[in-house]
Amino acid sequence: MSTFAVFGMTADVALAEARKTTKTTRPNPKPNAPPLELSVGDWNLAVQERADKIMRSDKVRQLSQMFDAPQYAEQFIALMRKQCVCRDLKIRAKAILTDAKGKPIINAKTKAPKVGWIDYAQSANAA
Known part of the structure; x- marks a missing residue:
């Protein structure tokens, strides 16, 4: 199951978003x-x-497809840093969202746990 992806912002993505949102009048x-x-x-x-403003902001987008393992996302980040202007590149994992006490957040309508993206923290033992 693919559960890892790279999030961040690149100059190309910021420029594309700026082209979509800038008015012609x-x-x-x-x-x-x-x-x-x-x-x-x-x-x-x-x-x-507008693209410069987006690059200075905290807004991030999913930049990669989903990966099966975090090392593939790390390789993607290394390539992105070599090829283009980018910021805030992070690996996120798809997981069940939890509240402050660590209990899963339940969707009131479906009664199923909510699934979303959380920052992936690499363990200290990984080498």
């Missing part, structure tokens, strides 16, 4: 007037500014 200073269209150069500048 800006508000018109005149009241009750239609919005003004941005030129291609202005839009590209706005996209780059």
Whole structure:
């Protein structure tokens, strides 16, 4: 069962997200007037500014497919660090979510334990 994945942010992912979310118009200073269209150069500048803001934020995304073992995720992280600008690369494991007391969180609708991503902590014995 695949349970490990790499989460973080790369410049390429930030730029793609910025392209999706940056508007092509800006508000018109005149009241009750239609919005003004941005030129291609202005839009590209706005996209780059948004991508830079995303890279400075704490937002992370799943960057890899799911792996069967954490060593494959570690290899993926090593390749990512060599190839591109990235930040906050972490391995997360899919597991049953627990509350502060260590008891599993139960979904009220299905009565099944909730499953989600948690940070994977490598054991001290692993070599």
